[in-house]
Amino acid sequence: MSIKTSTMAHARNRQLQNTLNDLIRQARENEKKQELYETLGFEIIGAGSPKALLDLLLTETIVRCQLDEAVLCLIDRHRDIKRLFFNHNDEIRVLYENRLVILDCVKDTRFADSLTHTPLLGAGPLKNFHWMASGFKTSNPFKSAAYLPLLRDNSIIGALFLLSHDSNRFPKDAGTLFLKKLSIMAAVAVENCLNQQRVKEISYQDVLTQVYNRRYFDLRFKDEIERSLRLQDDLVCMFLDIDFFKKINDTYGHQAGDRTLIHIANLIKDHLRACDIVARYGGEEFVAALPATTLQQALEIAERLRETVQSTAHDFETESFHVTISIGMTHFKSLDSLQHQGRPDSEQIATLMLDYADKALYQAKSDGRNQVVVYDPDIVIS
Structure with missing residues (x-):
């Protein structure tokens, strides 16, 4: 080669x-x-x-x-x-x-x-x-x-x-x-x-009213508090309770009571936004969290809802009756001392806000029902 x-x-x-x-x-x-x-x-x-x-x-x-x-x-x-x-x-x-x-x-x-x-x-x-x-x-x-x-x-x-x-x-x-x-x-x-x-x-829904249950609300409420802390937004918490609900059950029966609960739950959802959280907290009591909402805005919403509930007739068989609700509320920005802590505890804030809204609801009941009360630190519960 x-x-x-x-x-x-x-x-x-x-x-x-x-x-x-x-x-x-x-x-x-x-x-x-x-x-x-x-x-x-x-x-x-x-x-x-x-x-x-x-x-x-x-x-x-x-x-x-x-x-x-x-x-x-x-x-x-x-x-x-x-x-x-x-x-x-x-x-x-x-x-x-x-x-x-x-x-x-x-x-x-x-x-x-x-x-x-x-x-x-x-x-x-x-x-x-x-x-x-x-x-x-x-x-x-x-x-x-x-x-x-x-x-x-x-x-x-x-x-x-x-x-x-x-x-x-x-x-x-x-x-x-x-x-x-x-x-x-x-x-x-x-x-x-x-x-x-x-x-x-x-699993997070109340079977009767189809709003969220207490378990879901407690989880989401803490999430919204974390968000409010991060963005410095306000957050409103309100308790809503049907007045004299036991009387409805005693007078018209539990079926009428159930229908009333469902109707009130729907009215609450109708008056709130999709981003708001509504839950049945127990019995005839509902709770709502309104993120990025001022106290004045929440008051206007609550009053419109209260008036709508008061003016709506509930028909059951041959009977017709009206119900009212009492509302107690508080808001995140009222907790100034907690907000300025180095590492505020969202669980502690959640507990306080729920407690304050509950106290305001109790005051609304004590003052005659069918009204909206904002938590005041000077409220004395006897």
Whole structure:
């Protein structure tokens, strides 16, 4: 063999070896990526809370998959997704308000009907589903996207929309097995998470009136106190009690009493906001927490509610009767000494506020009922 032939053979061998090394390196990188993606998928399936699921789908997915943005779109057939995901938590809502698109099953049918069963990659999805990314204000436009339908029992519950500024990030004709797995895992995780929250809500509801129970209120009230401490917002706590409720049971029977409780609970909910917390605290007594509400605003709400209850007739069989309520309240900013402690105890504040509101309610009862009383430290309970 000539020197020239030997040199050419050596060069070809070196080129083949380099090509093989590149293929091996690429295979190892793909293997690592696949392992990373598989881990993400299993973490999504195992998410233990709405926040954990949103963190994984809308934050971790961006980091691990080298994306620029991600959007989760869900069809709200039961009109409860926002409540179940955010649970009145403003921090989660603000963090993900642009990345979580919730479609009303009646008002947003045009958008819901546009969601297809088939995954789409490339620039096309950006045109078809531009409304999903409308919450992002950026001078650098997205150039490719992956639209992944979320399917359960062959029915669309939403979509995952992955966005990139790189036009080559999602080639139109690429078939990525991981993306298909991700859409399946995300659909299962979303459905499981929402159903778990629904079950949890049932355990926190009063069976008769369908407002929250005392257990839930005690948990949420401390959360709202922590929020008030952090943001220096006011927070109002009020106790509401049906006057002479025993007389209703004795005169018309317990069925009439139950119906009265349900009706009063509905009136309370009607007069308060969705972010307010209403619970049956026991017997004929209800409790409410009104976050980011001044005492004056709460007084106006309480008076309107009291007047509505007083003027509403309750019909039972052939009888008609009226009831009244007494309301006692206090507010967070009246606890100046506790607010300025180095590390104020939310449980101590909760106990005090409930005690003060209860004392104000007792005063309202003592002064003749059918009235609203704000806690005054000079109130003396005999």
